[in-house]
Amino acid sequence: DKFAKEYNIDYFENKAIPRYAIVLKGAKLSQKSKEQLVNYFRQEVKGKHHGTLIVPLPPSMGNDSDVRFEKLEAGIQDASFDKYRKSNRDEILVGNRVPAPKVGVYDNANLAVSRDADKTFKTQVVGPDQKIIEKRINRIVREYTDNVEFRFESIDLIDDDLQSRINDRYLRTEVITPNEVRETMGMTQRSEGDEVLPFPSNVKMKQLEMDEEQAKEEAKKPTGAPDGNDNAESGSPPKAGPDRPGGQAPT
Structure with a gap:
């Protein structure tokens, strides 16, 4: 964290200019020329606002010398400002035991994980803190009356x-x-x-x-013919036979 902080401070002190290297090809600089070139960047470039950059080259370099600037940082570096900002935010959330979705941060948020985090936040963070504050306030309230008890509303997760x-x-x-x-x-x-x-x-x-x-x-219902009746079906009248006159059934 210390070096990340120093990295970002140094970056903005240099007006957000990325790090470059000056490459001299075919030139031999004296010690005095090297010191003059370094002092120029320290005094005239570092800490200045964006503008046209004019680098005075020593006359001892000659016409066949080649000078080019090469960028040392090709992309986003570790502990760069954006990552450093998120790291600071996460440290604050962890220090206060607050789930990220509670402050509107939904990086890689999952609904099930978010609900579990809310339950943990309610039972292990807000709930105990509410009880401590309730006891302190009720201690003052009881000095005046016993008919009132102070209670916080619980967080609704439903x-x-x-x-x-x-x-x-x-x-x-x-x-x-x-x-x-x-x-x-x-x-x-x-x-x-x-x-x-x-x-x-x-x-x-x-x-x-x-x-x-x-x-x-x-x-429980009866099945079959009643007693004394030889007919096949129960409750039906007896059939007429040859022994009955006129073939009529008795009345």
Whole structure:
């Protein structure tokens, strides 16, 4: 962190000019010429605003000498300003134990990871801090009255989608009634909404019980002809025979 800070300070002290190297080809500079060239960059270039750069070359270089400037940094370097800024931001978030999405940072954010981070933030950071502050405030309140107790509102991590799934689960398991759900949503109640909705497994069980009762009732009904009647079907009149006059059935 120390060297990264020095790197960025040095970068902006030089007016955001990237680092270059002066390459001299075919020239031999004396020690005095080298010192003059270095002093020029230190005094006339370093720390100055952007402008036209004029480099005075020593006359001892000759006409066959070649001078070129080569960039030493080809791209974004480690601990450059952008990375250094993000590093500082992450250190602040970690120091205060705040999830990045809470301050609007969504770099590589994942919905499941974000929810877990929010739960951790609520239970391990905000919750304990709220209790400590509540105790301090209630200690002052009790000096005046015992009828009032100060409480912070808890962080709500449940959105509409999650709340609807919770309500659906409670309704299907006969925990709450439809009117109780409508009350939490600020909606008017219905006359038929005070009864719990039948759980699917309970409906199936009741249907099986009804089928079983119906089977028992069917089993109790008499089958076959009454006693003393030789006919095949129960309750049907006797057929006419040759021993009956006129072939008529008795009345």
